[in-house]
Amino acid sequence: MNITVNGREHDIVSAPLTPLLHVLREELEITSPKAGCQQGGCGTCTVLVDGEPRRSCLTTVASVDGASITTLEGLGEAESLSPVQAAFHELYAAQCGFCTPGMVLAATALIERKGGPVEREDVQEALGGHYCRCTGYVKIIDAVMSASRANGSPA
Amino acid sequence: MAAETLIPTSPEEAAGLFGEGNDLTVFGGGTILLPEIAAGRVHPERALLLHRSGLDTLDAGSDVVRIGAMATIAAVVEGTDDLLTRFAEHIGDGEVRRTATIGGNLCATPGIGAQRGDLGAPLIALGARVRSTGKGGERTEPVEDFLAGDRAGRLVLAIEYDRSAGKCGFEIMRRRHAHSFAVANVAVCDSGDGLRVGISGIGPLAVRARSVEQSRNADDVVKDVDPVSDALASAAYRLKMLPVLVRRALDQLESA
Numbered sequence: 001m002n003i004t005v006n007g008r009e010h011d012i013v014s015a016p017l018t019p020l021l022h023v024l025r026e027e028l029e030i031t032s033p034k035a036g037c038q039q040g041g042c043g044t045c046t047v048l049v050d051g052e053p054r055r056s057c058l059t060t061v062a063s064v065d066g067a068s069i070t071t072l073e074g075l076g077e078a079e080s081l082s083p084v085q086a087a088f089h090e091l092y093a094a095q096c097g098f099c100t101p102g103m104v105l106a107a108t109a110l111i112e113r114k115g116g117p118v119e120r121e122d123v124q125e126a127l128g129g130h131y132c133r134c135t136g137y138v139k140i141i142d143a144v145m146s147a148s149r150a151n152g153s154p155a
Numbered sequence: 156m157a158a159e160t161l162i163p164t165s166p167e168e169a170a171g172l173f174g175e176g177n178d179l180t181v182f183g184g185g186t187i188l189l190p191e192i193a194a195g196r197v198h199p200e201r202a203l204l205l206h207r208s209g210l211d212t213l214d215a216g217s218d219v220v221r222i223g224a225m226a227t228i229a230a231v232v233e234g235t236d237d238l239l240t241r242f243a244e245h246i247g248d249g250e251v252r253r254t255a256t257i258g259g260n261l262c263a264t265p266g267i268g269a270q271r272g273d274l275g276a277p278l279i280a281l282g283a284r285v286r287s288t289g290k291g292g293e294r295t296e297p298v299e300d301f302l303a304g305d306r307a308g309r310l311v312l313a314i315e316y317d318r319s320a321g322k323c324g325f326e327i328m329r330r331r332h333a334h335s336f337a338v339a340n341v342a343v344c345d346s347g348d349g350l351r352v353g354i355s356g357i358g359p360l361a362v363r364a365r366s367v368e369q370s371r372n373a374d375d376v377v378k379d380v381d382p383v384s385d386a387l388a389s390a391a392y393r394l395k396m397l398p399v400l401v402r403r404a405l406d407q408l409e410s411a
Contacts, residue, residue, distance in 0.1 A: 016160040017182075017202060019193050039190035040251055053250050057193070058186045062160060063206040106250070129248025 001065040005030060006074030016062035020054075021045045023061045024071065032072035032101040036131075043130030046102035047071050053106045053126075072101040075108065084108050087147035088140070095134035103130050107144040118148040158199045162207055166312060169208040173310040175290040179203050181310060183225060183259030186251055187271070203310075210258070210312060218318050224258025224311040231257055238277045238323045238342055239316075245327060245337070246273060258311040261285065261301070265359040268386035269336035275302060275361020279353025280323060280342035283316040299353075299363040321346035324407025326400040328356075330387065338388045341400040345408050352401065357382040357393045364401070373402035 001012040003020075005028060014023045021038070024030045024047070036042040038057045045056040048070035076082035081089060084107045094100045110118055110126040118126075123144045132140060158180070163169040173179065180199035182188060191197040211225040213234040222231060229252040231243045246252055246260070261278075263271035278298045285301040287294060287309040301309070323344040329337045337356035344351050350368045355361035357380055364379035382393035 015158070016162075016204070017158055017189070017192055017199070019189055022193070038193060040186055040247070043248075043250070046250060052253060054254060055186075055250050058184070058189050058251070058254050060182065060185055060189060060204065062162065062204055063182075063185070126249060129250060 001061060003061070003064055003066070004068045006070060012061055012065075014061055016060060018061050019057050020047070020049075020059040020061050020064055020069070021056035024056060024069070030071050030073055034098055034101060036098070041129075041131075042099070043102040043106065043127075044099045046105050046130070048105055048109055051109065051112065053109045070105065072104060075104065082108065083150045084111065084144065084147040087143040087150060091139050091143040091146060093135065093139040093143035095132075099130060099132045099134075103127060103132070103140055106130060107147065110144070111148045114148065116148065118145060120145065159201045160204055161201065162204045164207050164209070166208060166210050169203070169205060169210060170288045170293070170310060170312070172203055173288060176308045176310060181205065181262070183256040183262070184227065184254040185259075186247070186255045187259065187263055205258075211256075212313075215318075219315050220318055221313055221315045222257055223313050224261075225256050226258075228252040228255045228257065228260070237318075238281055238320070238325060238344065239274065241325055242273055242277045242327065242340060242342070245329065257314060261298070261311055261314070262306055266336065266385070270356050270358060270383065270385060270387075271336065272302075272359075272361055273337050273340055273355055276340040276342040276353035276355035277325065278314065278316070279355075279361055279363045280325075280344040280351045281316040281320045282344070282346070282351055283314050285311060286313045286315065287311045299361070302360045319346070320344045320351075322408045324404040326404045328396060328400060336387065339382075339393055339397060339400055341397070341404045343401070343404045343408060352376075352379075352404075354380055354397070354401075357397070359383070367401055367405075371405065373398045373405055376401045 034044040036044040040055045040058045046053050047056045076085045084104050123141045161172045180202045182204045210223040212223040213226045214221045228246050260274045283298045289309040325342045328339045340356040342353045352364035352367045366375040366378040376397045382390040384390045
């Protein structure tokens with residue numbers, strides 16, 4: 001099996017039924033996808049599989065053989081944040097940060113899919129399965145809406 | 156976790172590898188199984204993974220809607236616009252719906268804190284048929300018969316129902332929570348040749364409420380069901396609510 005993660009191809013030695021989450025974290029040492037509830041309920045392990053947000057804890061590595069995976073590490077650098085990352089930073093949309101990787105990736109996919117400004121209801125639907133126990137969500141939703149209007153720079 | 160994994164690349168190969176299903180763990184989307192395996196509660200020796208099996212077709216373009224077992228819940232939501240859609244769109248969230256499958260929903264093992272298989276109610280009401288293979292070969296049967304039979308020995312190939320199911324009504328009782336399973340699901344369809352009533356979310360398996368179908372009296376639903384208590388609701392609460400939900404669903408037939 002092989003998967004491409006953030007543009008780099010990897011041969012995978014983990015067993016086929018290993019969750020993608022554990023392959024990323026333990027075999028490839030890519031640790032932005034967090035091992036939260038590990039039963040699909042919290043959303044912090046979400047990664048993009050061929051551009052679509054998926055729970056990596058619910059996805060066998062066998063089922064993504066040959067696929068292209070994007071994790072938070074594949075979005076931006078500290079000096080050049082992606083629009084969603086920049087908006088989260090500007091608008092204080094993270095507190096402890098544990099949920100942030102999944103939130104940012106799901107939001108990035110939403111904005112990509114809509115191809116323009118997203119509304120509050122769009123964000124609520126797209127992030128409805130992502131839990132944050134700190135922020136109360138308002139700042140997160142504001143940040144995603146702002147990022148969708150940013151044209152590459154934070155609002 | 157050193158399970159032998161079988162990855163068929165056609166429906167025929169999947170059916171052949173399944174055989175009679177002995178000592179085989181079947182993976183649909185894996186949303187139920189994978190957490191169980193990762194937590195060490197399930198240890199498959201041989202696993203049949205269906206993601207490349209070609210069983211994910213969905214044809215809603217003719218008089219009969221045909222949905223492959225591996226069609227994701229998201230594909231069902233996008234590909235149909237009927238009673239089934241109204242229930243499918245409440246399963247999990249978008250990411251879970253892109254992974255979970257309709258075949259998996261029908262074959263779900265009993266949940267611990269909640270009841271699985273929400274789609275049983277609309278499929279029963281729609282008069283859906285399940286095409287499966289296993290011991291004795293391929294067969295097609297009503298969904299309620301499939302659910303009541305030996306599901307573990309069957310590999311679901313497809314689910315189909317007539318588009319003209321008649322007037323339909325439904326009630327979904329759930330908590331406002333993206334991942335909450337339903338407390339109770341009621342679906343009713345009146346095709347002209349008779350009423351069909353499906354109930355799910357109140358026990359391990361969906362049931363057909365034949366007493367209600369005959370009498371058209373919502374209170375009779377208590378004769379058809381045997382609700383369980385779980386983390387979402389008590390059996391007594393479900394039993395109290397079901398006649399109300401059935402009444403509301405039946406009322407929709409009058410106004411439809």
